Amino acid sequence: MAHELPFIAAIDEAIRLEMERDDTVLYFGQNMATTENEPYVDAFGSDRVRVTPISETAEIGMAIGAALTGYRPVVELYMAEFMLVAMDQVINEAPRFRAMSGGQVKVPVVLKAGFGFTAGWAGQHTGTIGALFMGVPGLKVAMPSTAADAKGLMATAIRDDNPVVYLHHYLLTLEHGEVPDGEYLVPFGQAAIRRDGSDVTIVATGWTVDRALGAAETLAAEGIQAEVIDPRTISPLDTDTILESVAKTGRLVLVDQSTRHASVSTVIAGDVAEHGFSSLKAPIVQVTALDATIPYSEPLEAWVMPNEDKIVTAVQQVVGSAPVTA
Amino acid sequence: MPELDAGQALRLLGTMWRIRLFEEQVGALARSGEVPGLVHLSIGQEGVAAAVCSQLRADDAVYSGHRAHGHAIAKGAPLDRLMAELMGRDTGLCRGLGGSMHVVDVEHGFMGATGVVGGTVPIALGSALASRLRGDDSVAVVFFGDGAVQAGHFNETVNLATLWQLPLLLVCENNGFAEFTPRSAHTNVERVSDVVAPYEVERDTVDGNDVVAVFDAFGRFLASARAGGGPFLLECLTRRLRGHYEGDATKYERASAENDPIERLRSRFEADEADAVRVQAEAEIEQAVRFALESPFPPAALLEDMVYADA
Numbered sequence: 001m002a003h004e005l006p007f008i009a010a011i012d013e014a015i016r017l018e019m020e021r022d023d024t025v026l027y028f029g030q031n032m033a034t035t036e037n038e039p040y041v042d043a044f045g046s047d048r049v050r051v052t053p054i055s056e057t058a059e060i061g062m063a064i065g066a067a068l069t070g071y072r073p074v075v076e077l078y079m080a081e082f083m084l085v086a087m088d089q090v091i092n093e094a095p096r097f098r099a100m101s102g103g104q105v106k107v108p109v110v111l112k113a114g115f116g117f118t119a120g121w122a123g124q125h126t127g128t129i130g131a132l133f134m135g136v137p138g139l140k141v142a143m144p145s146t147a148a149d150a151k152g153l154m155a156t157a158i159r160d161d162n163p164v165v166y167l168h169h170y171l172l173t174l175e176h177g178e179v180p181d182g183e184y185l186v187p188f189g190q191a192a193i194r195r196d197g198s199d200v201t202i203v204a205t206g207w208t209v210d211r212a213l214g215a216a217e218t219l220a221a222e223g224i225q226a227e228v229i230d231p232r233t234i235s236p237l238d239t240d241t242i243l244e245s246v247a248k249t250g251r252l253v254l255v256d257q258s259t260r261h262a263s264v265s266t267v268i269a270g271d272v273a274e275h276g277f278s279s280l281k282a283p284i285v286q287v288t289a290l291d292a293t294i295p296y297s298e299p300l301e302a303w304v305m306p307n308e309d310k311i312v313t314a315v316q317q318v319v320g321s322a323p324v325t326a
Numbered sequence: 327m328p329e330l331d332a333g334q335a336l337r338l339l340g341t342m343w344r345i346r347l348f349e350e351q352v353g354a355l356a357r358s359g360e361v362p363g364l365v366h367l368s369i370g371q372e373g374v375a376a377a378v379c380s381q382l383r384a385d386d387a388v389y390s391g392h393r394a395h396g397h398a399i400a401k402g403a404p405l406d407r408l409m410a411e412l413m414g415r416d417t418g419l420c421r422g423l424g425g426s427m428h429v430v431d432v433e434h435g436f437m438g439a440t441g442v443v444g445g446t447v448p449i450a451l452g453s454a455l456a457s458r459l460r461g462d463d464s465v466a467v468v469f470f471g472d473g474a475v476q477a478g479h480f481n482e483t484v485n486l487a488t489l490w491q492l493p494l495l496l497v498c499e500n501n502g503f504a505e506f507t508p509r510s511a512h513t514n515v516e517r518v519s520d521v522v523a524p525y526e527v528e529r530d531t532v533d534g535n536d537v538v539a540v541f542d543a544f545g546r547f548l549a550s551a552r553a554g555g556g557p558f559l560l561e562c563l564t565r566r567l568r569g570h571y572e573g574d575a576t577k578y579e580r581a582s583a584e585n586d587p588i589e590r591l592r593s594r595f596e597a598d599e600a601d602a603v604r605v606q607a608e609a610e611i612e613q614a615v616r617f618a619l620e621s622p623f624p625p626a627a628l629l630e631d632m633v634y635a636d637a
């Protein structure tokens with residue numbers, strides 16, 4: 001059985017269910033008692049649900065310490081960029097503890113943050129920075145694109161024994177979707193094929209998955225059948241599913257809201273170029289944000305972002321129905 | 327409040343000798359190339375580690391920074407496996423994957439050290455929170471130098487620990503130098519205990535080379551923490567007798583051995599009694615070096631299991 005929920009409520013449902021299921025799950029964040037998160041305090045008490053000051057380093061460091069000594073904290077960071085304040089804890093401490101201790105300890109922490117709020121939120125609240133974390137051994141990075149996955153990936157993240165950066169796209173916040181009732185887990189490292197197709201593979205993450213699906217409809221009218229893959233977690237990354245699809249279609253377009261040189265798409269392009277080269281009938285094309293700080297001005301913001309038209313053009317290019325632009 | 331009796335004092339002397347002789351050996355092995363990488367010795371500061379850790383239990387979580395060998399030893403880390411760790415061997419506490427700056431010994435409650443100054447201070451806060459949530463009388467202790475105090479995470483941690491009254495014992499080894507630079511060049515606040523004054527943290531500044539003074543002051547705070555109090559800050563004024571790292575030319579400082587914590591405690595005992603403790607430590611370290619040298623390096627396949635823990 002399923003029910004309909006907005007994306008953001010699906011995440012909440014997972015956290016609530018996990019907190020009911022497991023007393024060691026804690027929830028930290030800066031405004032926990034005075035916002036829509038207040039019901040957590042009412043339900044689980046201010047011991048487990050902690051209102052923190054604006055102290056990202058202490059919030060994340062504290063989560064790591066609590067995790068090292070028996071708990072499973074979820075840290076609500078609101079904006080992915082706020083994690084950058086505490087990069088020592090996110091990159092040097094959380095994911096390295098297990099390896100540097102020779103496997104003596106584990107750090108089951110979830111760092112939850114919204115990202116990509118390209119709705120006039122300017123240069124520090126709009127970044128798609130997940131790829132910064134995917135290259136850190138020991139960190140896992142989840143990036144749901146549907147309400148169901150938002151729930152299932154959060155539940156999996158909380159049960160995972162490793163630090164997980166859970167990134168939810170802010171433009172999806174109020175998107176509604178069918179969400180399975182009760183316990184629902186989505187495994188990490190398993191991509192979802194959102195649309196079957198035989199002519200071209202499109203891999204997209206987060207908010208761009210729906211843009212890719214929209215582009216695929218437009219292309220279908222032209223007789224081009226696109227397969228759309230959503231990795232769901234970018235670390236671990238399900239490269240196998242992507243390679244299998246490319247073996248079938250022979251063409252690959254990668255869509256990512258990140259700036260080009262810190263993008264998931266660049267990593268996938270490298271993997272496919274190395275392991276799937278013989279399948280390729282055309283060069284890989286990437287549709288990413290331009291290498292620019294996201295501008296505040298609305299037309300310029302739209303200009304740097306990937307969109308359906310850019311995806312359509314890229315696909316037309318790789319299938320040979322549009323001229324290659326320099 | 328615990329009073330230091332003669333038996334305890336002798337054990338503290340033994341711990342200090344074990345740290346001192348272990349680290350002298352590490353220094354020699356670093357020079358000969360058996361111990362690779364960056365090594366920071368705590369020679370001259372052993373009194374703090376011994377006095378603090380001797381009063382702790384295995385379920386008390388201890389964290390440290392880059393100068394951590396002494397804290398690990400005092401908390402109970404076996405010298406042979408610690409030496410093997412420093413030589414990068416498979417039998418090391420962390421299977422040779424952590425090394426000098428990242429020793430972890432979970433069995434003895436030595437939960438971790440970091441190469442980034444102050445990085446474990448907020449992590450210790452989390453273990454203090456865990457102690458409080460479990461509702462037992464365990465505590466969290468973090469060792470750090472005076473250099474960590476100027477970093478933001480120190481203040482973030484003190485703020486939260488006081489706001490939530492967590493059983494966190496902040497032990498500052500104030501050796502007057504942040505890496506290569508005297509404290510006076512980094513801050514106008516001479517005493518670390520003054521830095522936390524606005525938070526009304528219960529605090530004390532003691533002569534860190536007077537083992538009895540450290541033992542008493544820490545014991546007082548520890549008893550309060552076990553009874554539900556906290557946090558506490560104990561500033562131990564001490565002195566590094568070596569450079570920041572092994573190989574440091576130490577042009578910035580002339581170390582003096584006048585205030586050596588080992589010499590000061592040793593004067594309380596008959597010479598042969600004190601020497602026996604030293605000889606015992608020497609034998610243990612000799613065995614530890616042999617154990618480490620005979621141990622294999624870890625297999626590359628080990629790394630595959632280290633990236634992620636299985637859920």
